[in-house]
Amino acid sequence: MFNFRIVRSSSCKFKQCTRFITDGPSTTTGEPSKIIPKQKEKSDRTRGTVDNRMSAWAIHSYGNIDELQMTRSRMPIITSTTELLISVKAASLNPIDYMMINGYAQEFGRFLRNHQLEFPLTLGRDFSGIVIDKGQDVKNFKIGDKVYGVLPIHRQGSHAEAVIAEQSLTCLKPDKLNFIEAASILYSGLTAWSALYLSGELCIRDPKNYRVLVTGASGGVGTLAIQMLNASGANVIASCNSTAINLVKKLGAHSAHDYRDPNYITNVAKDGPFDIILDCANMGYKKIPPSWQYSKFITLNSPLIKNTDKYGLLGGMAASARDLMVANIPKCAQGKTVRWGFFAPFHAGVEFIDDLINKDKLRPVIHGIYGFDEVPEAFEDLMEGKLLGKLVVDIDA
Structure with missing residues (x-):
């Protein structure tokens, strides 16, 4: 329905920028968007499936953006029969992510976590990726499925190479959306x-x-x-x-x-x-x-x-x-x-949104795309505001 093409804009202050045009081929065909990553020195980060460890952006105390650190931690473990383990391909930023760095929702989060460890706390509410493990009561997904979903504020977030998600807040990724686009929607x-x-x-x-x-x-x-x-x-x-x-x-x-x-x-x-x-x-x-x-x-x-x-x-x-x-x-x-109005992690809402996407009545609007090593820069741009749509992190970039 909406044919937005992501292009590089040299006049924009964002590290990887987008503007929206309605002619030419769409990026929403299931193929990755044509973006040119900012040239920077490669980190020594490796995908965390070999040694059962992963990289994640986390905070160890509340404060400001300086609290964000790239950490190496154990891969998360499924603890409920209705959970999925996702290899994250993309994750978006929302204003609540920066607010949580400042301590927003800490009391509410502690109550919902039911005395689970608060730190290190990984940010990120939206994700898209591939199912790599699942609980025994998960019937609608199989290993290898491409999915997108959302995480409530008390759960560990998606600015990581892997995340645990509830099946009720996860959907099969529509073929018409790539991972970047799918990760920008649900929160x-x-x-x-x-x-x-x-x-x-x-x-x-x-x-x-x-x-x-x-x-x-x-x-x-x-x-x-x-x-x-x-x-x-x-x-x-x-x-x-x-x-x-x-x-x-x-x-x-x-x-x-x-x-x-x-x-x-x-x-x-x-x-x-x-x-x-x-x-x-x-x-x-x-x-x-x-x-x-x-x-x-x-x-x-x-x-x-x-x-x-x-x-x-x-x-x-x-x-x-x-x-x-x-x-x-x-x-x-x-x-x-x-x-x-609040964010409401309800399955009925997820189904409503997924139905609109599949009927071509709802399309994502993406302002900027960042590599995984550029998450702090993405937060800086989020803080500046004046965005047209969402900022998304390409975990593999």
Whole structure:
């Protein structure tokens, strides 16, 4: 459906950059994208299947990007009958990866890990790769299958040569996607899906003819949200940087607005009222212009995890319930609600996204590709923001 070709751009500050064009052959044919890796000295890293050890990017304490270290560790071991051992081919970066380096979600993660060792902690939520072992109750995958999947935040991550994944959060890789593309989808996709279809209730309502405003529409979540909504028949209005307007329109936005335009607020208001405003730009409900009329405001910037880190699990839940009430009390009389969107590791969402991919209704948008030795540089670029889509690490490069 969308024929984006990845090309080298000498004017871009990213180490391996992409721009999006719609003529010529597609890269989404199952073959690796034609990229020219940055020339650098080869490391002494070797694939970790010979001596039962592997390389991984991990942190040993919370802090900043300087905590990232390339480590050699034992290959992970299957401990559940429903788990898969994956030889990782590609993995993406998400904002939560950098936030976790700073200690974000540490209390929530400790609770979900159930007293398992916290460090060394490997980052990375998305992956694609090949099944090299499986639990005895895994029926839908066999050794050698090419797959893609996602990892909840309490699991060891995919910035490694191998990873353990749950079969319920793993799918066979579509032939139309290469490993790089497949590794860019599910974390952002499940965040968009849960925000729209769970928090936004589109799972129990017909989204056809809904008017939905997506702010931050050119990022990882926004680009996938537009395509999901477009596939469902919704009328999508996008807010983004001027350089991304053509991109979001090609993805399915019916109209798009440059947030730096002096008339931005007025122009967006004219496209309302909105059934849903999906806030992918960290705008927050307090900054919604009075002229924007809406029914549901869904923000991805929930205070739940921050409150849990600050007050502990129970205290954080109580503080978050208070915050949600404070946000909604003045809105309810106007027929409006403020809601939170989260990454939701649900099999139903994985199936929904996989179905859209196989029907050519959802395609990945990739901003930059990095070699495995360039993970710290990828994090630096992630921190700078202003991305069109996702950053992906080619583990074999």
